[in-house]
Amino acid sequence: MSDSKEDKPVLGRKPLGIKRTVESGQVQQQFSHGRKNTVVVEVKRRRILGKPGEVAAPVAAPQPDPVPAPAPVAPVARAPQPAPTPRPAAPPSLMSRQELQAKLLREAEEARMTALEDARRREDAARLAAVEDEKRRSEDSRQEADAPVEAPAPVEEPVAAADPAAEVAAPAAEAQEQPASAERPVSAVPPPRRFTPVTPAKRPEPAKPDRSKRGDDNRRQAGKLTVTKALADDDSARARSLAALKRAREKEKRAHYSGGAQLREKQSRDVVVPESITVQELANRMAEKGADLVKALFKMGTAVTLNQPIDQDTAELLVEEFGHRIQRVSEADVEIGIEGELDAVETLKHRAPVVTIMGHVDHGKTSLLDALRGTSVVAGESGGITQHIGAYQVTTAGGDVITFLDTPGHEAFSEMRARGANVTDIVILVVAADDGLMPQTIEAINHTKAAGVPMIVAINKIDKPEANPQKVRERLLEHEIVVEDMGGDVQDVSVSALKKTGLDELIEKILLQAELMELKANPDRAAEGNVIEAKLDKGRGAVATVLVRKGTLKVGDTFVIGAESGKVRALVNDKGENVKQVGPSTPVEVLGLSGVPMAGDQMSVVENEARAREVAAYRQEQATRKRTTSAPTSFEHMFSALNTTMIEYPVVVKGDVQGSVEAIVSSLNRISTDEIKVRVLHAGVGAITESDVTLAAASRAPLIGFNVRPNAKARQLAEREKISLRYYDVIYDLIEEVRNEMAGQLAPERIETIVGRAEVLQVFPAGKKDKAAGLLVKEGIIRKGLNARLTRDDVIVSKTFIASLRRFKDDVSEVRAGMECGTMLQDTNDIKVGDTLELFEVEERVRTL
Template identity: 75%
Template sequence: MSDSETEKPILGRKPLGLKRTVEAGQVQQSFSHGRKNTVVVEVKRRRIIGKPGEAEAPPVQAEPVKPKPAPAPAPKAPPPSPRVSAQDSLMSRQELQAKLLREAEEARMNALEEARRRQETERQRAAEEERRRADEKQEVEEKVTTQEVRAEEAPAGEPLVTQTPVENAPEQAGTEEVAKETVERAPPPRKFTPVAAPKRPEPKPARAKGDHDRRQSGKLTVTRALTDGGDGGARARSLAALKRAREKEKRLIGGGSREPQVKQVRDVIVPEGITVQELANRMAEKGADLVKSLFKMGTPVTINEVIDQDTAELLVEEFGHRIQRVSESDVELGIEGSEDATETLKPRAPVVTIMGHVDHGKTSLLDALRGTDVVAGEAGGITQHIGAYQVQVATGDKITFLDTPGHEAFTEMRARGANVTDIVILVVAADDGLMPQTIEAINHTKAAGVPMIVAINKIDRENADPNKVRTRLLEHEIVVEQMGGDVQDVEVSALKKIGLDELVEKILLQAELLELTANPDRQAEGTVIEAKLDKGRGPVATILVRKGTLKVGDIFVVGAESGKVRAMTNEKGQQLKEAGPSMPVEVLGLSGVPSAGDLLSVVENEARAREVAAYRQEVITKKRTTSAPSSVEHMFSVLNDRMIEYPVVIKGDVQGSVEAIIGSLAKASTDEIKVRVLHSGVGAITESDVTLAGASNAPIIGFNVRPNAKARVVAEREKVRLKYYDVIYDLIEEIKGEMAGELGPERIETVVGRAEIRDVFSAGKHGKAAGLLVTDGFIRKALKARVTRDDVIIYNGEIASLRRFKDDVAEVRAGLECGVTFVGHTDIKPGDYLETYEVEERARTL
């Protein structure tokens, strides 16, 4: 082939040229907190130069692109392969190498320019971030969040993501060395705009793990919230985490862990009973630690269980605290108040109690002193409850009188009167002398330690003997002035009004000797003389003020009840605004009926009054409900006891009368039968009282009270017995009779005769007959008979036949022999004894 043919162009052959070997694109980088950066990414492809006429090898890309097919050749025979001269081939290679170096230099310059810009931007952002972190640290004193830490750890100049394909290793190494030397000697970078690459479908760059669309970086979805680390730092930290981070930072700043704190020793107030949890709260300890300690002590308890004071003390000492024991009764501390200073005391009226035997003229004497008639108002002519009155005598002085019942049933009321009084007037009838209740009143007076004035009453009667009374008083160590003693006595007559002025003088003289004083300018304290439930006014209590001044509106606690003084009245029914020392008044406004003898104390507020009343009520309930048998033996003995119980329901007009009735019925109880009080109270008989009595088949005893309308209807329907009394004598006697009736008639057995069995014979249809020798009394056929063997009864029945020799006789006396057969009994032997006896039934009395 000639040269001319070689230089001719070959049909179907592409002209020799250079294609662009660098494709440029832009990638958006994402950082924390929504920051973005645009980076130019260049992809270099390997250039493969094939022989003329051969198809080009496809470039190495992220995704292979199919090469364009070569143009179809002419239908002529394939021409011979074109040949390129060595000179042309060398020139083409040098030009290609120069072009590659030029393009590499341009790419390097662009990369350096972009890197410089990025570094400048990163420095500015880092400075702003540093300032922001400093501000946050000052405000919340916490460490930067995990996302900020990641932003700090990221390098300011991130390496350029560039893939540079090389033709071969030696050429690439040479190019890199040349590029390195050029960079060192390069002038300041200049802007260079690369030639846009042909648009080709490129693969979407893969997203790194944790990279999210920054347009939604501010949103927190459920998936991002539940995915660990998937929130991109947008999830807020909890307060506990912030606190832990702050504490950790303080420890690091302080140079390591802090020294252990010294345990705080506390004063723990421990009542008589306390739960484990409450004790843990007061000790500032964990309840589980206390339960664990108790388990170690051998006391398995729960955290809500109540432990006693001794166990609580062991726990408190084990945990290094100090215990302060308190009692539930401490709630009453300060109720009675402190002692009054001497300069605050002022004279007060004496409180005089009239005591003595029933029907000796106590109330009549008081009537004469008061100028009124009280006896006419008392049922049966006897005082059923304590009366309190204040009398102003002719001299202008005031005296408070308490009239106590004299019947034996009112022992408690007399004792209560003696305990609240200053002076006792012992009334003794000159014709009767000393009686049982008189002696009892003397004992109460001695126990109370108060002075006594003996008033010998009824001296106007013919058989009056005052000296006999004075002599009998010596038996009880009461020596009157006329007999050389120190006890004042005066002869009076309530009916004829004799000696009343002398009695008043002696009372005032005794009061002057006692120097009775009290402080009226303080909170009032008093004693309940009597209490009742009034239908229209509710609970009413007769209060004897001892200290201070009781005013309308005062808040008080009395026994297990509390209240507020709504109104006060004196014995004449007059309304009072205040009552001073030694003055008896009726007080309205109580929450319930208190017990006679309870103390009244004025407190600062209603809460304190309710608290004290609740504690006292709890104590009363505990006493009533814990009266269990002391031992198992005692419990079984009670169960096996055949004692008959007589149940009753007692309602009275005043508290003192109810107490007297209960005490009297308790004394009437015997070993065979006893009274069981199902319920007692003050006030009218109610429907609930009738229901209770009907369930137990018990009578209702009403003392000076009657049932209401509903109670009467229920009582008729349930057939409940209602017993009304106004005199305590009748009440006690009738209840005793009914109790005796429950026991039935009394059986009295009398042994009539006694005989010894000497021999035993066959008696045909009667079994066996006994040959007897009557040793004592007589044997009678009509009497009951029993056979004893070694003093053990083996038969108790009747005699079937009694014969002497072969004759039937009705009676055989001592010293004679006889034959006897028994009804349905044949187990008799020689040496047994026969007794005949008779049974007499008598009405039982208690």
């Protein structure tokens, strides 16, 4: 009956008539993210072989076929391991499904752990066998080297090669002789992989199993890190990975092909070090590691990071410590070579003279230039005065070319006149024969002397009846200008721009003076010049009027002007024609600038755009640093900065050209006083934009436009913010209105006039609190309602006014000197005999600047 029970089907399988050794069941696997899988497992019962009383754990997977060996391998003694006590298997009919699953899971886990343990034993045995084999080989080679030649050592390699089984058994026999490693039985050991390294390996490599045997588990289990390996105490349980072995072989191969691991010779470099450089940038220039530089700085006592800048001296210490050579450079070195070298004498050619016309306002400078050019320029200027520097070229009847610069004569344009004198060769001083020398004429003389250029005096307006040229020549003697007619070396000519008389003589003297000066320049080189005027054009962008001094400026040249750079997009001459190139002494409008430069800046053509941007960035940084680092230089400046009673009048100025803006700002600063001063928030060239309106709105400042207008958005924003937009085209009107506005910001001027004085003779009580005073009028008169000051020993006691005035018992309106009266003073009771009462009137007057 028991047999029939045991032959019942297990998990639905039909019995085969004999007692089954395989039990099957279902196991539910759980994975990450809640995934599950149900699989069918089989557990085979293993026949136990061993010593009496020793039970081995069942093995789940079938073992590979052992390699046949000629000699049996004795089992290595090992410590007895506890084995699970077998329980009497209950009949399937009496076991529940849960108990069966638990039993199958437990037996499967035991089988897996047993398989992992056997794999580790085989791996340890293989590694041990490889180590012993390597030791044996090295011992044999050492014995062969020490043995005499007459007694050669027996060679056993052919036998080993002929019998592969002996090759497998030898390492096992070697392992059997080692007592220290005799812990586990050695099963079938695969033959170790033999190779002769080029250089002796630092650590022996474990033998690899034979790849031809796919059923062997050594290949799969060698690179895995099992739980048993991770928890093992000895380091021998952890094997090197295949990637590590591959890297080691690659390293040996590289060392073999390169002739061994030889240290590369250190290369000494020339390191360019600026005034300030970061540690990382210095490391890159030295081709060193940044961490090494940081470590060296720490040893010097300087704690820095890679991105922290260091000075030039510290960088020099680092460069020398690492065996390099330093080359010190400065930030200003970027401008080296911008101006170019001096030209050779044989390359110089004659050039046209540059003539600047100077003089007082309304003395006929532009009219004289119009007569020379045959055109009319005055009609295009607002108010009939020149407010821009004009540059023109005139071709004479003889074919000679003269370049004229027309400068404004008003005092506001003194800086523009100074720039005109610095770029010119000859100065024509225009003096009206009827007016004589005026303040701006004297200023032009001083600019000419400072520039060191020759002068030609043109006495204009000789057609007028009141003209007196001789008086002008005599007045010039006061300023050390002696004309040729009076025995000097300064040429003079009498002209009339209106009647066009004396013009030929003027041109002749200009050419004569130029011939004496021998003006030459090299046209075959990179161009250099100066900015005469600059403006922001709506359709063309930033435009600069440049006077070329040397070289030839071509379309496409890369240049730098002051803090701006660019590339020449177009060249426009004084007649409005586009040209491809211009030579020395030629004025031309240059298009293609990145911004509006300052009038008077120097233009230089450079080799590429990167150099131009570098120089422009350096100059811009220097200008910013100069503008932001302004410290008081004296105690007066320090105390004036602390003076909070100063009233500021903020303005925003926008003009059409740079010269006009400079003249406006200079004039506004000149009309400032100790009580109120102009504060120019922003001064720029171009139309009024939204940013200008926003800036003016922040300080509630008026926005002044000189020959410019706002765009539509700026106009709407100004209306919404209620900003005052003021447009001017004549600089006189602008300055006058601003002066009146500034005067209106000041409080009216208070003027006190002393009317009379009286002495207090007696004090009477009047009412509960008030007091009445008996006075003797000493000076002037006392009138009812006048302001009064009560003084005692010349110290003001109180300020009051006359509330009532009586003489005897009658109310009177005034009392004259030498008479006595009684009075009531408003809001004061501190009255004593002997006090002085001073009466005065206050007159307020509107302030003017």
